[in-house]
Amino acid sequence: GENVEQHPSTLSVQEGDSAVIKCTYSDSASNYFPWYKQELGKRPQLIIDIRSNVGEKKDQRIAVTLNKTAKHFSLHITETQPEDSAVYFCAASLPTDSWGKLQFGAGTQVVVTP
Amino acid sequence: NAGVTQTPKFRVLKTGQSMTLLCAQDMNHEYMYWYRQDPGMGLRLIHYSVGEGTTAKGEVPDGYNVSRLKKQNFLLGLESAAPSQTSVYFCASSADTGRGNYGYTFGSGTRLTVV
Numbered sequence: 164g165e166n167v168e169q170h171p172s173t174l175s176v177q178e179g180d181s182a183v184i185k186c187t188y189s190d191s192a193s194n195y196f197p198w199y200k201q202e203l204g205k206r207p208q209l210i211i212d213i214r215s216n217v218g219e220k221k222d223q224r225i226a227v228t229l230n231k232t233a234k235h236f237s238l239h240i241t242e243t244q245p246e247d248s249a250v251y252f253c254a255a256s257l258p259t260d261s262w263g264k265l266q267f268g269a270g271t272q273v274v275v276t277p
Numbered sequence: 278n279a280g281v282t283q284t285p286k287f288r289v290l291k292t293g294q295s296m297t298l299l300c301a302q303d304m305n306h307e308y309m310y311w312y313r314q315d316p317g318m319g320l321r322l323i324h325y326s327v328g329e330g331t332t333a334k335g336e337v338p339d340g341y342n343v344s345r346l347k348k349q350n351f352l353l354g355l356e357s358a359a360p361s362q363t364s365v366y367f368c369a370s371s372a373d374t375g376r377g378n379y380g381y382t383f384g385s386g387t388r389l390t391v392v
Contacts, residue, residue, distance in 0.1 A: 164336075169319075172317070197380050197381075199381075205385070206367065206383040206384060206385050206386055207320070207367070207381075207383050208383070209380040209381065209382075212380055252319060252320065263308045263310075263327075263371045263381075264310070264322060264325060264335070265320075265322075265381065266322075267312075267319040267320040267321075268319055269317055269318060269319040270317075270319050
């Protein structure tokens with residue numbers, strides 16, 4: 164099966180600075196990599212995803228990059244704002260025997276200080 | 278369009294008691310999942326279903342059972358609750374796009390405490 168490691172576990176940034184979260188995965192056949200944001204006491208929500216045939220994807224202040232050779236993908240948040248404070252989860256899934264199953268990383272607590 | 282609805286939102290059980298968590302989705306999604314969330318461990322898959330009448334074990338299935346008698350509902354049962362099952366439980370669903378992978382829609386979660 165797939166194994167996903169996520170670093171760092173906590174990240175403190177000053178408002179306006181950038182934040183980067185990195186995930187590594189074990190199975191080179193994985194082909195779908197979503198990122199979820201979970202605010203305190205709320206459900207995880209999909210914020211961006213990338214498929215293995217794409218190296219980078221952007222959506223306003225967030226971007227995800229994928230390095231298939233090194234088997235890692237990263238979330239980049241630019242010009243951070245207090246509302247970016249949350250737990251962020253990366254995930255990966257395999258195209259075979261996956262049935263859409265996602266393997267999640269352990270999460271990164273991001274704190275944006277004014 | 279409610280998305281994914283979980284009931285109940287909170288529950289306290291005594292060790293040995295049983296309960297059922299209900300997940301309902303109105304998006305006609307084929308796939309449904311039950312995850313548990315524990316501090317520092319992310320989201321771990323308990324059981325999942327790829328369609329009405331089908332279920333399969335995930336990463337941490339012991340102590341849980343599931344049923345999917347109707348496409349829109351996915352039930353998670355605890356037959357004899359243990360303190361180790363204290364957790365936040367999330368249901369999720371996703372569409373079968375034919376490409377194998379799609380983003381999840383999560384329910385709002387059930388916070389379960391077993392004393």
